[in-house]
Amino acid sequence: MTPDTPSPHASAATTPLGAQLEHLWLTLPATATSAPHQRGRPLTLSAWHVSLAVLMCLLRGMQSQLEVWRLIAFYGVGGLPALPLSDQAVYARLEQDGVSAFQSVFAQLSQWLAQRLAPYEQRTLAPFATAVVALDESVLDRVKRWVSGLRTVPQGDSRLLPGRLVGLFDVRLQQWLRLDVLLDANADCKVHARAMLSGLAKGTLLLFDLGYFSFPWLDELTQLGSWYVTRQRAKTRYQLVHILYQADGVFDALVYLGVHSSDRAGQVVRLVSFRLGSQQYCYLTNVLDPAALAIVDIARLYARRWDIELAFRELKEHLGLRLLWSAKLGVIYQQIWACLILAQLLHAYQVELAAQAQVEPCDVSLELLSRHVPRLLLHTADPMGFLLEHGRAMRLIRPASRLLREAPVVPLQEVSYPPPELLQPRPAHSAHRKCGSRYTAQS
Numbered sequence: 001m002t003p004d005t006p007s008p009h010a011s012a013a014t015t016p017l018g019a020q021l022e023h024l025w026l027t028l029p030a031t032a033t034s035a036p037h038q039r040g041r042p043l044t045l046s047a048w049h050v051s052l053a054v055l056m057c058l059l060r061g062m063q064s065q066l067e068v069w070r071l072i073a074f075y076g077v078g079g080l081p082a083l084p085l086s087d088q089a090v091y092a093r094l095e096q097d098g099v100s101a102f103q104s105v106f107a108q109l110s111q112w113l114a115q116r117l118a119p120y121e122q123r124t125l126a127p128f129a130t131a132v133v134a135l136d137e138s139v140l141d142r143v144k145r146w147v148s149g150l151r152t153v154p155q156g157d158s159r160l161l162p163g164r165l166v167g168l169f170d171v172r173l174q175q176w177l178r179l180d181v182l183l184d185a186n187a188d189c190k191v192h193a194r195a196m197l198s199g200l201a202k203g204t205l206l207l208f209d210l211g212y213f214s215f216p217w218l219d220e221l222t223q224l225g226s227w228y229v230t231r232q233r234a235k236t237r238y239q240l241v242h243i244l245y246q247a248d249g250v251f252d253a254l255v256y257l258g259v260h261s262s263d264r265a266g267q268v269v270r271l272v273s274f275r276l277g278s279q280q281y282c283y284l285t286n287v288l289d290p291a292a293l294a295i296v297d298i299a300r301l302y303a304r305r306w307d308i309e310l311a312f313r314e315l316k317e318h319l320g321l322r323l324l325w326s327a328k329l330g331v332i333y334q335q336i337w338a339c340l341i342l343a344q345l346l347h348a349y350q351v352e353l354a355a356q357a358q359v360e361p362c363d364v365s366l367e368l369l370s371r372h373v374p375r376l377l378l379h380t381a382d383p384m385g386f387l388l389e390h391g392r393a394m395r396l397i398r399p400a401s402r403l404l405r406e407a408p409v410v411p412l413q414e415v416s417y418p419p420p421e422l423l424q425p426r427p428a429h430s431a432h433r434k435c436g437s438r439y440t441a442q443s
Helices: 017-026 047-059 065-075 087-097 100-120 189-196 215-223 295-303 306-318 329-357 366-379 383-390
Strands: 132-139 164-170 175-182 205-207 227-231 238-247 250-257 269-276 279-285
Touching: 047 065, 047 087, 047 100, 047 329, 065 087, 087 329, 100 175, 100 329, 132 189, 132 306, 164 189, 164 306, 175 189, 175 329, 189 215, 205 295, 215 227, 227 295, 269 295, 279 295, 306 329, 306 366, 329 366, 329 383, 366 383
Parallel strands: 132 205, 205 227
Antiparallel strands: 132 164, 164 175, 227 279, 238 250, 250 269, 269 279
């Protein structure tokens, strides 16, 4: 059979997202498909077949591996016939196959979506940066005590936590770049943070919260050529190098973090603080030039760190990852990757629909997209056109409830720039405090 390979001249933006997903599955190697059943030959279930069944169950809102078995055994998956297998045979295959089929589809889908969404990339966010990426993590919910090794574990015990998710989320494209699963649910987030940097282009701007705050981590990002914006930890002491601007409760200065020779950072950073009402906001960044990154842009950028929180919420609440199908790690990983594939598609729908409706991506409800896109894929050939016509009436397109943080605007002519010799790094030293299994070098 001739493979269904698209023309290299075809425009990605004209291909329906549902059709592209189907195409990715159909163009997997032919050896991955289920072999035709012959007389006297036992029924076989391929990794490709069972992975597609998991994906379709998630797309339809089903919430157990029992539904995967029912789909395979009684209804058939896509154009594949039903295989009258026992539930245990399907469960064994789920545990055995791992996530290779899902990872292959995720890589192809992400590459295609990056091309499709390129015209909608929000380049106004830190235009000097190669990319704007949020880094965060989320603990997986506790599993049920279904397997023999967990039946004696008391409720609330950390051994019922199957791990934690550590992710990188592209803020400009609203797409997952990477999602790792750590077996140690109680591991300190900074332990795996350096591994997450591999593959990021030089000049990427990272957004992360106080969980990652440490002097060595901030120094290392600067040395690697990465930009960052984060909050300042309370009571962090610093040595003043130069004041860029100070007036009306606004403070913008270059500092060294840490004052003791035994525990201090080596790189110059920029400390920005201002007050809105009764709330004081303090940020740190290694973008030292206010002309490249103004105070108002720092506040808005850090507010976009919330995008990855919403992306985790999409995985866990809207796509059902908070209800794990099994206590077996192999099945859990398959469910995670299937949810990730669907999340990529739904985020892409959100970005494209927002662009065509001329609104911000956050003005398109991810929760309602998760609920209605599967229905539209079954009942209309043009889900995007339907949502453009009826999205506002359905309240799927509506003003976002996010609070906009209006930081002060500082005129550049009032900024006092330092002489270059003040920007030299100093010798750094880390206290390397030990915290058991949560070892980290904290400031």
